[in-house]
Amino acid sequence: MSDYYFNIKTKRPEEIYQNVFEYFKDDQIIKYSTSKSMMKIQEKITLRALEIIKIQPKDLILDAGSGCGFSSIVLRELGFNVVSLDIIRHLLNYYQLPEMNPVLADICLTPFRDETFGAIISISALQWIYSDSNMEKDLNNLIISFHRILKPNGKVIFQFYPKTNLIMEKIGSTFKKKDFFEGNFIIDNIKSPKKRKIFLFLKKKIQN
Numbered sequence: 012m013s014d015y016y017f018n019i020k021t022k023r024p025e026e027i028y029q030n031v032f033e034y035f036k037d038d039q040i041i042k043y044s045t046s047k048s049m050m051k052i053q054e055k056i057t058l059r060a061l062e063i064i065k066i067q068p069k070d071l072i073l074d075a076g077s078g079c080g081f082s083s084i085v086l087r088e089l090g091f092n093v094v095s096l097d098i099i100r101h102l103l104n105y106y107q108l109p110e111m112n113p114v115l116a117d118i119c120l121t122p123f124r125d126e127t128f129g130a131i132i133s134i135s136a137l138q139w140i141y142s143d144s145n146m147e148k149d150l151n152n153l154i155i156s157f158h159r160i161l162k163p164n165g166k167v168i169f170q171f172y173p174k175t176n177l178i179m180e181k182i183g184s185t186f187k188k189k190d191f192f193e194g195n196f197i198i199d200n201i202k203s204p205k206k207r208k209i210f211l212f213l214k215k216k217i218q219n
């Protein structure tokens with residue numbers, strides 16, 4: 012991993028805006044939710060995440076950071092039972108999401124009973140939770156929260172956009188330190204900064 016490099020010329024929203032509420036408001040909500048290219052990208056990443064995580068349709072899945080539901084709708088069309096969760100209320104009003112009873116909450120403090128989900132899928136949201144080394148508390152809360160709501164042998168897959176190699180490694184080491192999960196990064200198109208997709212695939216560890 013030492014020769015792995017990042018070459019991102021433009022700043023990403025999580026670097027520019029103080030928090031997710033500052034970014035996803037007014038016109039930006041409409042722009043994101045009605046973008047056909049965004050829909051296609053999210054669908055494609057979701058299908059790739061499913062290939063990696065290999066879950067059964069009977070598993071209840073949490074779509075953590077569901078936004079307007081591009082990933083959730085793909086999951087539902089494939090026959091999965093999915094609960095969509097996002098922190099931005101107005102994003103939850105699009106497409107079929109309202110009839111799917113989405114949950115308005117923070118993925119770091121999820122309001123579900125222990126051992127509810129067989130799997131958690133989180134597409135393009137983790138960079139909002141950890142984009143800077145002072146955000147370790149939020150990431151730790153997310154780890155505790157995901158561990159608590161997953162069934163034994165439950166799985167998690169994140170696809171996300173870390174700003175640097177260091178940030179990516181910090182995320183990995185924070186998960187490792189907590190010792191609630193085991194797993195690895197999976198990187199598609201590693202040599203192409205434009206096409207590169209970074210996944211973190213984890214399985215819940217059975218505690219002794």
Ligand SMILES: C[S@@+](CC[C@H](N)C(=O)[O-])C[C@H]1O[C@@H](n2cnc3c(N)ncnc32)[C@H](O)[C@@H]1O
Binds near residue numbers: 078083098099102133
């Ligand atoms: C790029 S969007 C991806 C949305 C989704 N995967 C889709 O298919 O449209 C990232 C989402 O993460 C959500 N998000 C960021 N921080 C969050 C948090 N702490 N709790 C819940 N959702 C969060 C944002 O509100 C946003 O909807």
